[in-house]
Amino acid sequence: MEQQYVCLVCGYNMVGYLPDNCPFCGAHSKNFITARECSERFSVVQTPVNDSVTRLNSSPSLGLEHAAYTVDTGAGVIMIDCPSTFDPTFPPLDHIIFTHHHFLGASNLYRSELGSKVRIHRLDSDNDLTRGFVFDNTFDRGFVENGLEAYPIDGHTPGFTFYLFEDVLFICDYIFMKEGRVRMFNRFGPAGKTATGGQRLLDLLSGRTINTVCGYNYVTDFPGWVEGVEGLLGENHRKR
Numbered sequence: 222m223e224q225q226y227v228c229l230v231c232g233y234n235m236v237g238y239l240p241d242n243c244p245f246c247g248a249h250s251k252n253f254i255t256a257r258e259c260s261e262r263f264s265v266v267q268t269p270v271n272d273s274v275t276r277l278n279s280s281p282s283l284g285l286e287h288a289a290y291t292v293d294t295g296a297g298v299i300m301i302d303c304p305s306t307f308d309p310t311f312p313p314l315d316h317i318i319f320t321h322h323h324f325l326g327a328s329n330l331y332r333s334e335l336g337s338k339v340r341i342h343r344l345d346s347d348n349d350l351t352r353g354f355v356f357d358n359t360f361d362r363g364f365v366e367n368g369l370e371a372y373p374i375d376g377h378t379p380g381f382t383f384y385l386f387e388d389v390l391f392i393c394d395y396i397f398m399k400e401g402r403v404r405m406f407n408r409f410g411p412a413g414k415t416a417t418g419g420q421r422l423l424d425l426l427s428g429r430t431i432n433t434v435c436g437y438n439y440v441t442d443f444p445g446w447v448e449g450v451e452g453l454l455g456e457n458h459r460k461r
């Protein structure tokens with residue numbers, strides 16, 4: 222394991238360098254541990270969402286880390302986003318694919334240790350937060366592969382991509398919930414573009430049968446969630 226540090230405030234992995242402050246959250250380097258210590262102190266807990274989807278979180282919880290998910294497509298296992306902790310006991314993993322570049326986790330270690338192929342939208346593949354990370358493939362457009370559907374919608378980040386697998390939607394941190402209710406679009410990023418991407422999301426989901434939404438800190442039923450998102454877009458219209 223080469224020099225790699227994990228910020229305990231946000232969970233961001235710094236690959237191959239040691240800055241004074243975390244590039245993601247700005248925390249001082251006294252809050253960093255090595256990735257090796259991280260693997261010793263934390264593990265990755267797997268919580269089933271349904272027969273093919275599993276939620277992943279570092280345990281104990283690690284800063285602002287966002288939930289990642291695995292999908293067993295029947296033709297291989299895909300991880301959507303990646304935990305901050307590299308867990309050497311993790312089962313074989315064919316692909317890691319990102320919604321966006323904010324929480325790349327320890328994906329470089331899963332890649333090198335488990336041989337997983339890593340993919341992200343091209344527009345999110347080259348910036349300050351991707352330093353040290355390797356992507357085997359980038360994409361510009363949506364695609365369908367082994368039942369996993371990818372839909373870039375821009376907004377929160379230029380390459381933000383949501384995924385569908387059967388009746389499950391993976392939306393990471395595009396939409397915030399609090400106390401079980403949709404509250405707002407992600408505030409970090411261009412507000413206008415994020416709302417436009419939100420409308421694109423609703424258009425792409427219309428007519429589809431979705432039951433479950435997997436977000437960065439929630440798994441929730443689709444009907445209440447989508448009603449909340451429609452409400453947010455209604456508010457945006459009224460503000461204009």
Ligand SMILES: [Zn+2]
Pocket residue numbers: 228229230231232233243244245246247248
């Ligand atoms: Zn940080």
Ligand SMILES: [Zn+2]
Pocket residue numbers: 321323377394
């Ligand atoms: Zn984000």
